[in-house]
Amino acid sequence: MTALAAAGTTAAVLPGPLDPLVDGFGRVHRDLRVSLTDRCQLRCTYCLPEEFQDWLPGGRLLSADEILEVVATAVPLGIRTVRLTGGEPLLRRDVVEIVRRIAELPHAPEIAMTTNGLRLAGLAADLAAAGLDRVNVSLDTLDPETFRRMTGRDRLRDVLSGLAAARDAGLRPVKVNAVLVRGRNEHEAPALLRRALVEGWSLRFIEQMPLDAGRTWSRERMVSAEDTAALLSEAFSLTPLAERGSSPAEEWLVDGGPATVGIVASVTRPFCGDCDRVRLTADGQVRGCLFARHESDLVPVLRDPALDRRGRRHAVEAVLRGAIGRKQAGHGMGEAGFVPPLRPMSAIGG
Ligand SMILES: C[S@@+](CC[C@H](N)C(=O)[O-])C[C@H]1O[C@@H](n2cnc3c(N)ncnc32)[C@H](O)[C@@H]1O
Structure with missing residues (x-):
């Protein structure tokens, strides 16, 4: 638990920063997504193909000190949630140390992880003790054979053990992210929700985006939010909840509640107007959007021996503001001339 949470305080009561991170469309940035590595043990068909080899060389990854420098600069500028992701963040040997050091920052942000x-x-247990507040675990199927076919690995049991451990460690809510792939696991949508209700997971279905390294995405084949709601409605009664705010998921009450299910319609009903996110890749590039064509390089300022701590923080802030200032109104998917980003999701940080 962060010091803030332990004190029973919430981010909302903190005084706002004097000069928050605002883009050209007036969107205030409060959510920093930090990719700890581009590596992953799984080869999800919609993310990383088996033959992918274009890994970042180890020396290009930011060190824990460098990551902390960026986070410590961003927090006083109004960042209230830091989400650690990747690649697979738990492949970083120093992941517990990184969590602990973020939790020890003055006015520590909420710390979340996608794994x-x-x-x-x-x-x-170690992550929770270090200050991790909550996790999102990716799980697309409850069938071991479908899991193997969708991820290339026979590891469903490990994911389910991980989910149980997250609950036992008090990481709440335990969120589960599921991507439905046509002809592969879409029929499992109701079973995933049924299991989520039993386990107390907060389940969200995410529309597949054109972010796979194999470039196999097609809008026609994607299982849309509308399709997902229809699949779930065959087994449950869904009532839409109002207003998603800056949260990407549209929430539905399941069978009258109190349980809910979320559907993230990134492609068919984008939520860019409420975007409050900025991303740091594992090799020190700041991106205003998953789909940005431009990256702002923090490495020269993080590794400039001529800068003292104050000078470095000013320089990091300038790069963050520059990247946020360049944000477009929307991700552009579906518009004429849309080109997917050069890097796959695993290298940007999901
Ligand atoms: C890229 S992963 C990184 C973190 C971690 N390795 C994990 O599996 O959760 C983060 C999330 O992105 C989702 N994802 C990956 N590729 C995607 C795509 N093309 N469209 C939508 N979601 C995607 C994954 O399902 C996962 O929930």
Whole structure:
């Protein structure tokens, strides 16, 4: 638990920064997504093909000190949530140390993590003790054979153990992210929701985006938010909840509640107007959007021996503001001339 949470305080009561991170469309940025590595043990068909080899060389990854420098600069500028992701964040040997050091910052942000869950059983307790607040675990199927076909690995049991460990460690809510792929797991949508209700997971279905390294995405084949709601409605009664705010998921009450299910319609009903996110890649590039064509390089300022701590923080802030200032109104998917980003999701940080 962060110091803030322990004190029973919430981010909302903190005084706002004098000069927050605002883009050209008036969107205030409060959510920093930090990719700890581009590596992952899984090969999800919609993310990383088996033959992918274009890994970042180890020396290009930011060190824990460098990551902390960026986070410590961003927090006084109004960042209230830091989400650790990747690649697979739990592949970083220093992941517990990184969590602990973020939690020890003055006015520590909420710390969340998106993980495939494979190493969570062994790490959840240490992560929670270090200050991790909550996790999103990716799980697309409850069938071991479908899991193997969708991820290239026979590891469903490890993910389920990881989810149990997250709950036991008090990481709440335990969120589960599921991507439905046509002809592969879409029929499992109701079973995933049924299991989520039993386990107390907060389940969200995410529309597949054109971010796979294999460039196999097609809008026609994608299982849309509307399709997902229809699949779930065959087994449950869904009532839409109002207003998603800056949260990407549209929430639905399941069978009258109190349980809910979320559907993230990134492609068919984008939520860019409420975007409050900025991303840091594992090799020190700031991106205003998953789909940005431009990256702002923090490495020269993080590794400039001529800068003292104050000078470095000013320089990091300038790069963050520059990247946020360049944000477009929307991700542009579906518009004429849309080109997917050069890097796959695993290298940007999901
Ligand atoms: C890229 S992963 C990184 C974190 C971690 N390895 C994990 O599995 O959760 C983050 C999330 O992105 C989702 N994802 C990956 N590729 C996607 C795509 N093309 N469209 C939508 N979601 C995607 C994954 O399902 C996962 O929930």
